[in-house]
Amino acid sequence: MDLEFSGLSEKDGDYPDRITQAEILSVLDNPKHRLSPLEGYPRKDCYTIACGYSSKKRILLIVSNIEKLKRKILQVKVADEEEIEHFYCTG
Numbered sequence: 349m350d351l352e353f354s355g356l357s358e359k360d361g362d363y364p365d366r367i368t369q370a371e372i373l374s375v376l377d378n379p380k381h382r383l384s385p386l387e388g389y390p391r392k393d394c395y396t397i398a399c400g401y402s403s404k405k406r407i408l409l410i411v412s413n414i415e416k417l418k419r420k421i422l423q424v425k426v427a428d429e430e431e432i433e434h435f436y437c438t439g
Contacts, residue, residue: 375408376410397409406426409426
């Protein structure tokens with residue numbers, strides 16, 4: 349599936365901790381990443397959160413939705429311990 353990064357802006361601080369588009373892609377390309385629906389959104393809206401190891405050996409959380417057969421990346425961050433446990437270990 350194609351990715352779209354137009355929902356993120358470097359000048360608005362949407363790439364914290366020097367996360368890059370290549371690192372985001374490395375998480376989504378990792379076959380062991382976990383993809384979960386985001387609670388509180390209708391299924392028809394297809395909002396998901398991906399959690400997995402990146403090429404820089406850290407675990408990222410990536411919020412996205414599907415628009416016109418593309419995965420639009422909306423938010424990204426380095427996961428903290430509780431988020432890793434919730435989205436990756438028990439996901």
